[in-house]
Amino acid sequence: MREAEAVVGPFRDALDHTASWPVPAHLTVLYPFLTPERITKTVIDDVRACLAAVPAFACTFSRVAWFGQDVMWLAPDPDAPFRALTAAAVRRFPECPPYRGAHPDPTPHLTVGSTHLADLTGMRQAAGELEAMLPITARIDCVRLIAGNDAPGSWRTVGEFTLPTV
Secondary structure (H helix, E strand, O other), X not given: OHHHHHHHHHHHHHHOHHHHOOOOOOXXXXXXXXXXXXXXXXXXXXXXXXXXXXXXXEEEEEEEEEEOOOEEEEEEEOOHHHHHHXXXXXXXXXXXXXXXXXXXXXXXXXXXXXOXXXXXXXXXXXXXXXXXXXXXXXXXXXXXXXXXXXXXXXXXXXXXXXXXXX
């Protein structure tokens, strides 16, 4: 999502702790996933196979939204293809329920900031600035498998999967 990263990158650098890991602007398909040492060639092949059912698509981010007052995010429209990617991954990897089962039907979102790193006043100011830069249109034609742990700098792309075109 280069299109989104170009706009939200500076906000994420200041407001989102995952930007320092470094994890680029993204919508999570399935988290948590397998630990890095459990990701084998077979797992990568299984990820590729389960994602092959969802074709590439375009989406637009036209509004800022919030989870309570803790997380500021951009809402994708449509969100159904993201939900389909998550459903396909969960069917193949049922041992990895979204957010450890706390959110069985997670809301697709691009996190811009959270109170893990930023304060609410700073996030509200950023939300206003960001709203003036919307909409952002992005072509979703691949999914990255990024793995790591809680240590900063441990996250790495271990696979990239092209979505089929129709």
